[in-house]
Amino acid sequence: MKMLEVNDLHIYYGAIKAVKGISFYVEKGEIVALIGANGAGKTSTLRAITGLEKVHSGSIKYKGEEITSTPAHQIVRMGITHVPEGRRIFTNMTVRENLLMAALTVKEKGEVNKRMQEAFDLFPRLKERIKQSALTLSGGEQQMLAVARAIVTGGELLLMDEPSMGLAPIIVDEIFEVIQRLNKEGTTILLNEQNAYMALSAANRAYVLETGNINFTGTGQELLHDQRIQEAYLGS
Amino acid sequence: MARFLQLLVFGLQLGSIYALLAIGYTMVFGIIRMINMMHGDFLMIGSYAVYFAVSLLFGNQLIGPAAALLVLMISGTVTGSIGVGIERFAYRPLRSRAPISSMISAIGVGLFVENLFRIIPFIGPNPRTAPKLMADKIITVGGVDLNIVSIVVILFSLVIMGILYYVIQNTKIGMQMRAVACDKDASALMGSNVDNVVSATFFIGAGLAAISGAFYANRYPVLTVTMGATLGNKAFISAVVGGIGDIRGAVLGGFIMGIVEILVSSVLPDLAYGISFIVLVIILLFKPEGLLGKPQIEKV
Numbered sequence: 052m053k054m055l056e057v058n059d060l061h062i063y064y065g066a067i068k069a070v071k072g073i074s075f076y077v078e079k080g081e082i083v084a085l086i087g088a089n090g091a092g093k094t095s096t097l098r099a100i101t102g103l104e105k106v107h108s109g110s111i112k113y114k115g116e117e118i119t120s121t122p123a124h125q126i127v128r129m130g131i132t133h134v135p136e137g138r139r140i141f142t143n144m145t146v147r148e149n150l151l152m153a154a155l156t157v158k159e160k161g162e163v164n165k166r167m168q169e170a171f172d173l174f175p176r177l178k179e180r181i182k183q184s185a186l187t188l189s190g191g192e193q194q195m196l197a198v199a200r201a202i203v204t205g206g207e208l209l210l211m212d213e214p215s216m217g218l219a220p221i222i223v224d225e226i227f228e229v230i231q232r233l234n235k236e237g238t239t240i241l242l243n244e245q246n247a248y249m250a251l252s253a254a255n256r257a258y259v260l261e262t263g264n265i266n267f268t269g270t271g272q273e274l275l276h277d278q279r280i281q282e283a284y285l286g287s
Numbered sequence: 288m289a290r291f292l293q294l295l296v297f298g299l300q301l302g303s304i305y306a307l308l309a310i311g312y313t314m315v316f317g318i319i320r321m322i323n324m325m326h327g328d329f330l331m332i333g334s335y336a337v338y339f340a341v342s343l344l345f346g347n348q349l350i351g352p353a354a355a356l357l358v359l360m361i362s363g364t365v366t367g368s369i370g371v372g373i374e375r376f377a378y379r380p381l382r383s384r385a386p387i388s389s390m391i392s393a394i395g396v397g398l399f400v401e402n403l404f405r406i407i408p409f410i411g412p413n414p415r416t417a418p419k420l421m422a423d424k425i426i427t428v429g430g431v432d433l434n435i436v437s438i439v440v441i442l443f444s445l446v447i448m449g450i451l452y453y454v455i456q457n458t459k460i461g462m463q464m465r466a467v468a469c470d471k472d473a474s475a476l477m478g479s480n481v482d483n484v485v486s487a488t489f490f491i492g493a494g495l496a497a498i499s500g501a502f503y504a505n506r507y508p509v510l511t512v513t514m515g516a517t518l519g520n521k522a523f524i525s526a527v528v529g530g531i532g533d534i535r536g537a538v539l540g541g542f543i544m545g546i547v548e549i550l551v552s553s554v555l556p557d558l559a560y561g562i563s564f565i566v567l568v569i570i571l572l573f574k575p576e577g578l579l580g581k582p583q584i585e586k587v
Contacts, residue, residue: 103472123475132476139473141466152466155459156478204477 052115054079054208054239055100055131060109062095069095071263072109077208082230082240084250084271086284087260093243094136096260097210100241101133102126113208128156132206136213136243138197142186146177146196149185153200163203170199173229191222198229209233212243227253247284251275259284289431294549300437300506302545303444307499308522309529309537310451311492317468317532318488319382321389325373325397326496327519329366331512332400333497334417334504335410336362341418355420359501363494370493371486379482397516404512414511417504440502447498448538451491455534460487468532517560521548524567530580539578 055077062070070092077083085093098104100111102123111119118126127133141149150170154163171178174195180188185196194214201209211230215223223246231253234240244250251257254271259280267280274280308330315323340361345354377396381389404410424435455461466474467484475481503518504510525544529536547566552559570578 101476103475122480123472124478124480127476127478135473135476139470141469141473143465143469144462148462148465152462152474152479153477155463200477 053077053112054081054114055241056110056112057096057100058110058112060096060099060111061107062092062099062104063107068263070099073258073260073263073265075258075265075268077239077241079207079239080234080237081255082234082242082253084242084244084254084257085260086244086247086250086257088245090262091260092263093260094212097133097212097241097243098135100126100210101131103133127204127206130205130207131210132201132204132208133210134197134201134212134214136216138190138193140185140188140193140196140200142184144185145182146185146188147181149196149200150203153203156204166203166205170202173202173232174199191218191225194218194222194226198226202233206238208239208241210241210243213245214242215244215246215249223249247280248275251280292431293433294553295546296431296433296437296441298546298549299441299542300502300545301549302542303441304499304503304506304518304541305522305525305544306448306538306541307444307495307502308518309525309541310448310534311496312523312526313529313531313534313537314464314488314492316526317534318464318485319378319389320386321378322393322523323378323492324390324393325400325515325519326492327515327517327522328397328400329370329493329496329515330500330503330518331404331510331515332369333362333366333493333500334510334514335404335415336365336497337420337501337504338415338417338510341420350418350420352421358420359498362497362501366497366500367490367494370489370496374486374489379485401512401515410512412512414509417508417510419508420501420505436505440505444498444502447495448534451495452534460484464488521560521563524563527577528567528570530577533577533579536577536579 053076057076058074059072060070060074061068061072073096085096087093095104099106102121106119110117113129113131118129141152144152150167157163157166176192177195177199180192185193188196214226214230218226227249230240230242242250242254251271251274256270257268257274258265259267259274267274267277269277308327311326311329312323315321315326337358340358341350350358373396377392378389381392405412421436421439425432426435455464463474463479463484464487466479467481471481521544522541525540526537527540528543529538529540543566544563548559548563551562
């Protein structure tokens with residue numbers, strides 16, 4: 052059974068068709084990347100999976116269960132955690148409160164502390180800033196906080212929308228190391244990324260989206276060496 | 288000097304009423320970026336709820352502090368629930384639209400509520416006399432005559448505001464309110480039921496307006512279906528003066544409005560309402576985001 056199965060998904064914004072019948076799947080334990088330019092429909096797809104966007108038609112199944120019209124706050128309880136595009140941290144709260152908010156669905160207090168500790172082990176800089184307002188964090192630190200929140204929330208499937216956007220290369224490397232480490236520890240990952248090189252290097256498999264359709268698919272390595280992909284996305 | 292202190296206490300009493308009402312404006316604005324134009328009507332509903340609770344439960348007996356507290360809780364709960372219902376049916380369907388839509392909806396709801404109350408036979412268009420929740424009793428402290436009711440109203444309001452502030456800063460629901468105010472999608476992704484959090488906000492806002500109404504009716508015991516409009520405007524000014532979206536700002540703004548109004552009307556009774564607006568204009572000229580408001584910083 053596939054962990055996540057998206058079938059013939061259509062998303063419309065009024066007359067604009069953002070996603071036009073895409074199908075893909077994610078197996079347990081994989082890192083799968085959706086790559087493509089701005090406006091290809093990657094973000095809409097992730098938002099539809101976690102219930103933030105209304106689906107026009109098609110189906111989304113998680114562990115065999117239909118979740119196409121399940122509201123966002125219930126989907127996270129089923130085990131899908133979503134790090135949205137642009138971090139979306141709570142700038143009116145401290146770093147610690149951001150993490151506590153992420154722990155909303157975690158029942159046991161001991162478990163919350165354990166996961167916070169895990170997040171701090173990965174991002175020691177956040178621990179130094181635990182009492183600071185999240186507004187004072189740099190862009191890179193905000194992305195770290197966004198990933199740390201996902202670690203605290205837990206979940207078996209992690210959706211990450213543009214984790215490298217607007218970050219310095221050294222921080223991009225750091226974030227991708229963490230993504231791969233989470234994957235080794237058992238989290239399945241679905242990744243949206245404009246940085247195709249980074250995404251394809253990390254991913255087991257990838258799908259290439261162009262204006263609402265999936266045009267290519269293959270393993271990360273295959274696509275990395277595909278001439279069409281190289282010309283369109285890797286700039287060589 | 289004694290006269291000034293007396294006026295100051297009156298000002299604080301009126302200020303408590305404005306502050307309790309302003310908190311609702313500011314909380315609703317904070318969480319869904321909407322100016323709830325009919326918020327003053329919650330004050331009216333609350334004071335009618337007090338009127339009916341007292342006549343049904345206690346008839347014409349003079350009621351004691353415990354009974355008064357019970358009546359306040361009934362009024363707060365009834366009004367809070369009405370607030371939740373209004374949000375559910377009049378604002379929620381418009382939440383994804385432009386903010387002006389729900390503002391217009393709010394004006395409509397306000398007119399609807401006032402006129403509905405006018406035609407309900409046992410409420411009716413004629414003013415009613417509110418029952419006294421607390422008898423006036425004058426005590427003299429260091430040569431200043433003070434009404435015990437004023438003191439109770441001020442202290443009680445401060446306690447409620449203290450509890451509210453604690454709830455927002457330190458409880459799960461308070462944390463969710465702050466999170467939803469900042470980012471609804473991100474809150475939903477962490478498992479927060481945004482609709483319920485907004486409902487809770489309306490319950491608290493309308494409930495506090497009801498308590499404000501009870502205090503107001505105890506001081507000026509004439510109930511009319513349109514009494515909420517003017518008071519709502521003044522509370523809205525208070526919220527803006529303090530910095531809309533910030534609860535401490537609403538409290539500060541409410542007290543400023545109350546004190547200014549009482550001090551001005553002791554000299555120029557006809558101008559008090561106008562002066563309130565002048566204070567608003569002056570403060571906003573120098574600090575457009577309100578006294579405690581922060582200028583919006585957006586980080587990319």
